[in-house]
Amino acid sequence: MPKMKTHSGAKKRFKVSGSGKLIREQANRRHLFEGKPTTRTRRLAANEVVDPANAPAVNRLLGRR
Template sequence: MPKNKTHSGAKKRFKVTGSGKLRREQTNARHYLEHKSSRRTRRLAQDQDVAPADVKQVKKLLGK
């Protein structure tokens, strides 16, 4: 049986923390930043946990 490959798009988008949680970057933080408030851009810079409903699928894509 061959090994499963890690999904290349998923490995660029998600990180697994030391405790096994999945983290992702927030959307809307890449361009048109001059129209967004400083408070909003600071908030968008923080990583966020993957939604519980998506964890199983993301782990499968990462081969975990």
Template structure:
């Protein structure tokens, strides 16, 4: 049976922590930032945990 391939788009968007949890970047911080307040752009910094409902599907795409 052939090996499963990792979904490359998913691999670029998600990171697995040391404990095995999934992290993702927050949306809304790429462009059109001029009209967004500094408070909003600061809030969008860093990574966010992936929703529980999505974890199984993303793990499958990552080949885990």
């Protein structure tokens, strides 16, 4: 059986924390800031932990078992 390749899109979007949790960036923080309140853009700057329901799928894409 050949090695499983890491999904190129997933490796750019997800990181694994020191404790093994999956970290992701939040959406809506790329452009069009004039229409968004500053409080909202500050809140969106923080990283989030991937939802437990989606974690198995993301782990598969990253080649983690």
